Amino acid sequence: MGTVVNTGTAEVAQAPTTPAPPFPTRRRRFRAAHEANVAGYWFLAPAMVLIGVFFFLPVVASLLLSFTDFDLYAIGDLANARLVGLRNYATLLKTPLFWSALQNTFYFALVGGPLSVAVSLSAALLVNARLIRFKSFFRTLYFIPFVTTLVAVAVVWRYLYHPRYGLLNYALGTFGVGPIDWLGDPRWAMPAIILMAVWKNFGYNMLIIVAGLQSIPEELYEAARIDGAGWLKQFRHVTLPMLGPTLLFVSVITMIGYFQLFAEPYVMTQGGPLRSTTSVVLLMYEEGFRWWRMGYAAAIAFALFVVILVATLIQIRIQRKVEQ
Amino acid sequence: MTAASMPAPLRERPVGGMESRERTARVLIYVALIVGAVVALLPMVWMVSASLMRAGEASSYPPPFLPSHVTFEHYRTLFTRLNLGRYLVNSTIVSLVVTLTALLVNSMAGYAFAKLRFAGRDRLFRSLSAGLVIPTQVAMLPLFLLMKQLGLINTYWGVIIPGMASIFGIFLIRQYALSLPDDLLDAARIDGAGEFRVYWSVVLPVIRPILATLAIWTFLATWNDFMWPLIVLSDESRYTLPVALANLSGEHVQDTELMMAGSVLTILPVMLTFLFLQRYYIQGVMAGSTKG
Numbered sequence: 001m002g003t004v005v006n007t008g009t010a011e012v013a014q015a016p017t018t019p020a021p022p023f024p025t026r027r028r029r030f031r032a033a034h035e036a037n038v039a040g041y042w043f044l045a046p047a048m049v050l051i052g053v054f055f056f057l058p059v060v061a062s063l064l065l066s067f068t069d070f071d072l073y074a075i076g077d078l079a080n081a082r083l084v085g086l087r088n089y090a091t092l093l094k095t096p097l098f099w100s101a102l103q104n105t106f107y108f109a110l111v112g113g114p115l116s117v118a119v120s121l122s123a124a125l126l127v128n129a130r131l132i133r134f135k136s137f138f139r140t141l142y143f144i145p146f147v148t149t150l151v152a153v154a155v156v157w158r159y160l161y162h163p164r165y166g167l168l169n170y171a172l173g174t175f176g177v178g179p180i181d182w183l184g185d186p187r188w189a190m191p192a193i194i195l196m197a198v199w200k201n202f203g204y205n206m207l208i209i210v211a212g213l214q215s216i217p218e219e220l221y222e223a224a225r226i227d228g229a230g231w232l233k234q235f236r237h238v239t240l241p242m243l244g245p246t247l248l249f250v251s252v253i254t255m256i257g258y259f260q261l262f263a264e265p266y267v268m269t270q271g272g273p274l275r276s277t278t279s280v281v282l283l284m285y286e287e288g289f290r291w292w293r294m295g296y297a298a299a300i301a302f303a304l305f306v307v308i309l310v311a312t313l314i315q316i317r318i319q320r321k322v323e324q
Numbered sequence: 325m326t327a328a329s330m331p332a333p334l335r336e337r338p339v340g341g342m343e344s345r346e347r348t349a350r351v352l353i354y355v356a357l358i359v360g361a362v363v364a365l366l367p368m369v370w371m372v373s374a375s376l377m378r379a380g381e382a383s384s385y386p387p388p389f390l391p392s393h394v395t396f397e398h399y400r401t402l403f404t405r406l407n408l409g410r411y412l413v414n415s416t417i418v419s420l421v422v423t424l425t426a427l428l429v430n431s432m433a434g435y436a437f438a439k440l441r442f443a444g445r446d447r448l449f450r451s452l453s454a455g456l457v458i459p460t461q462v463a464m465l466p467l468f469l470l471m472k473q474l475g476l477i478n479t480y481w482g483v484i485i486p487g488m489a490s491i492f493g494i495f496l497i498r499q500y501a502l503s504l505p506d507d508l509l510d511a512a513r514i515d516g517a518g519e520f521r522v523y524w525s526v527v528l529p530v531i532r533p534i535l536a537t538l539a540i541w542t543f544l545a546t547w548n549d550f551m552w553p554l555i556v557l558s559d560e561s562r563y564t565l566p567v568a569l570a571n572l573s574g575e576h577v578q579d580t581e582l583m584m585a586g587s588v589l590t591i592l593p594v595m596l597t598f599l600f601l602q603r604y605y606i607q608g609v610m611a612g613s614t615k616g
Contacts (some may be wrong), residue, residue, distance in 0.1 A: 018561075027482065039436075039440060039519035039520070040436045040440035040441070040442035040445065041442060042519075043433060043435060043436035043440060043519075043523065044433050044436050044437070044448070046429045046432065046433070046489065047429045047430060047432065047489040047494060048433070048435035048448075050429065050488050050489035051445050051452070051455070051489050051491065052487070053470075054463075054467060054470070054485060054486045055455065055458075055460075055463050055486070056455065056468070057470075058462075058463035058464070058465075058466035058467040058470060059458055059462050059463045059466075061466035061470075062462050062463060062466050062470075065465060065466055075469070075472070081436055088503055094604050099409065102334075102381055106467060123360060126353055126356055126357050126360065127357070129353050130345060131349060131350040131353060132350065132354060132357070136359075136578070138357050138361060140599075140602060141361045141364055141365065142361070142364050142596075143594070143602075143606070144365065144368065145364055145368075146546060147365075147595065147598040147605070148368070148548075148591045148594065148595065149440060149547065149548045149565070149566055149569075149587075149590045149591050150548060150550060151548075151550050151566035151567075151570050151590070152566070152569055152586075152587035152590040152591045153367070153575045153587075153591075155569060155570075155583055155586070155587050156368075156370070156371045156584065156587050157367065158366055158573070158585070159374070159382070159580050159583070160367060160370070163384075164384065164385060165383045165385060165387050166387065167366075167370060167389075170386060170387050181554040199363070199364070199367070201474070203364075207606060207609045207610070208609060208610070211610050231349075248401060256457070256459070259459070260459050260460075260461060262461075262550075262551055263550045263551065263570075266550075266570065267573065281394070281551075282460050284461060284465075285551070285555075288464075288465050288468075289468070289555055290363055294465050294469075297465055298465050298466075299460075301461055301462045301464070301465065302462065304459060304461065304462070305458060305459060305462050308457070308459060309457060312457065322453075
């Protein structure tokens, strides 16, 4: 164990730091701080190497890849890959399938995202209600769908959505609704996936919102009640404004996650029917790992990155405006 | 309950209408909570129930909710004919190795970012945080080529290595380690402990709660992960459970009961882990919400 530190001290000369002046009275302290100096790099090294080599390097390489025509032949021999400039991006913009994948992804993120947050907020208000007991019991129950395996849950829901034998249509049938061909009808497939995603994910945001609710000082509610504010007024003028930063946080992470839609359509619909559930990531997977058009797929991946980045910035700006 | 049986609240709130309104509100909230709980759990309950039905029973009308006769034949089929034991072992190996290495690697880095002073620390941390907005899928294409160069395609290591360090894990540890008192560390140093010894014998024991959180998070995330294992594993005998299940569900679309049994076995380990260790898991959710 000591050897790690010893190797560290051997490289003191290379460390890009200027040691503090050696005050004799603080000698011990100085030495400790000085040693920590070099040890810091050793403690970071494994994580930084791993994240650098297996994440940041591929991200940069992905950008370069998107400027090449890297395909199946290039996987065999790298010499077959050529720089093609922005051609992949130009092709992308001319491909209807990319636009519909983008549209489907936006549909999922912009309808499913706010719906998720709304359901999480309602659930949080319920499990955190002043009037009830068994709060942590309900909180745990509601959190269970979140910890399950997405693929397994998607398999389960595929059967729940069965037009004839599925429980959902049976339940709707008792109210005289239906039958709906959830996953077979291009109009219903995306709503079906959204419904499942909301069910699977709401528990996570609910917990974060509960933490936000609990940090609102009770005096604010008391003051509002003394002023004669009912439940709705308290919610609008105390809860919502105080919850602002929390709601921004959950909206942003939910949206970022939802833009990466992949496993649900992969398992439940294979992107169909009529491509109505093909998401950007599913398209990237198909182009890159089924047809091995990796240069083109990298362009798709970067387009997604830009979309996520812009959407995040817009959301933060809107929130700032609202808060002012 | 009549108003007379609750004198105390009445004394506090002289307006009689208030009390009955609160009671109505309480009933409504409980009803909503129970409806919500049913919706949250029904798919899981049906999954278990259908996995115990006889082949074909779930595909009848009206759809039965409980098996007319409990059978474990689908579980037997999964283990004897469909190799499920193998996938269970694969998933366990991958998840455990990722979890153990992630604990070591992320805790070292998180501690260094929180407590060790060295040049460029804060700048490095900021650039690392910027990585949080990059979707992991962006890295996957070159990562695949890199793994191919390293000969790690279709191996456990191909799945394990990218999960060994995570920005989120480093955040989690750093946040917690920031509150460690410097005096504690300096005392150990003055006693002559080397930096690694300080980390190993002083820091690790103190940050145990957050290590538990990180361990559960990493284990569940690795177990549930789908896209990367799907890409990097091509040989069926190496599949993790989610990949195998997605593959099986394509071949056995008609075998509802069999697929439900497969889903139960995929979900059961993570569900048990969560239920036993939920305190630590939930701590992770809360910590995640205040990062930065």
